[in-house]
Amino acid sequence: xxxxxxxxxxxxxxxxxxxxxxxxxxxxxxxxxxxxxxxxxxxxxxxxxxxxxxxxxxxxxxxxxxxxxxxxxxxxxxxxxxxxxxxxxxxxxxxxxxxxxxxxxxxxxxxxxxxxxxxxxxxxxxxxxxxxxxxxxxxxxxxxxxxxxxxxxxxxxxxxxxx
Numbered sequence: 221x222x223x224x225x226x227x228x229x230x231x232x233x234x235x236x237x238x239x240x241x242x243x244x245x246x247x248x249x250x251x252x253x254x255x256x257x258x259x260x261x262x263x264x265x266x267x268x269x270x271x272x273x274x275x276x277x278x279x280x281x282x283x284x285x286x287x288x289x290x291x292x293x294x295x296x297x298x299x300x301x302x303x304x305x306x307x308x309x310x311x312x313x314x315x316x317x318x319x320x321x322x323x324x325x326x327x328x329x330x331x332x333x334x335x336x337x338x339x340x341x342x343x344x345x346x347x348x349x350x351x352x353x354x355x356x357x358x359x360x361x362x363x364x365x366x367x368x369x370x371x372x373x374x375x376x377x378x379x380x381x382x383x
Contacts, residue, residue: 239306240298240313242326245333248297252351256382259292259375260351264325264337266299267308271360272346275367276318282367283320290375296322299345350374353381 252260263279265272276296283294296318298309306324313322327333334343338356341347348357348370355374361367 238310240310240322240324242306242324244326245336248295248323248325249336256352257291259290259353259371259378261292261294261371261374262297262337262349262351263294264297264299264345264347266345267305267312268300269345273312273316275346275361276313276316278361278364278367280318280320281364282371285364285368286371290371292371292375294320294371296320298322298324300324350377353377 248262252262263275265276267273279294279296283292286292296313298305300306300309309322309324313319325333330343334341338349341349341356341358344358346360348361350356350370353374355370355377357370361370
């Protein structure tokens with residue numbers, strides 16, 4: 221079973237368990253390395269970050285607009301703190317009707333995993349990164365169109381790299 225399939229299977233379970241699945245960064249990173257054809261867009265967010273919350277519906281809408289055009293996966297990675305961070309994040313996503321694959325980053329030392337995401341990233345959120353290509357967005361998105369443009373640019377870069 222693929223990582224993406226496992227995430228999708230957890231979505232119905234969220235209504236019962238009310239927590240996001242927990243993964244270490246190394247597990248996430250290895251899952252994104254499996255397909256050179258798929259564009260992975262990862263968004264780091266938290267329930268205490270107002271700009272993060274505001275862009276969640278925009279990310280969902282952009283994915284709905286793009287999913288038939290581009291092989292893209294948008295993953296939401298919650299940075300909420302333990303002990304109840306995974307539960308708070310799952311609850312917020314349910315309330316906002318966000319159905320993108322989401323997980324909780326189970327890491328205690330940001331200095332260990334942040335450099336693996338992006339050596340230029342200072343850890344501020346929201347932060348969105350196209351994983352397969354060196355494209356990042358270090359502030360919140362203000363519109364669906366802005367996200368669509370970001371994803372299309374990243375996908376064009378990915379396709380050019382594989383020609």
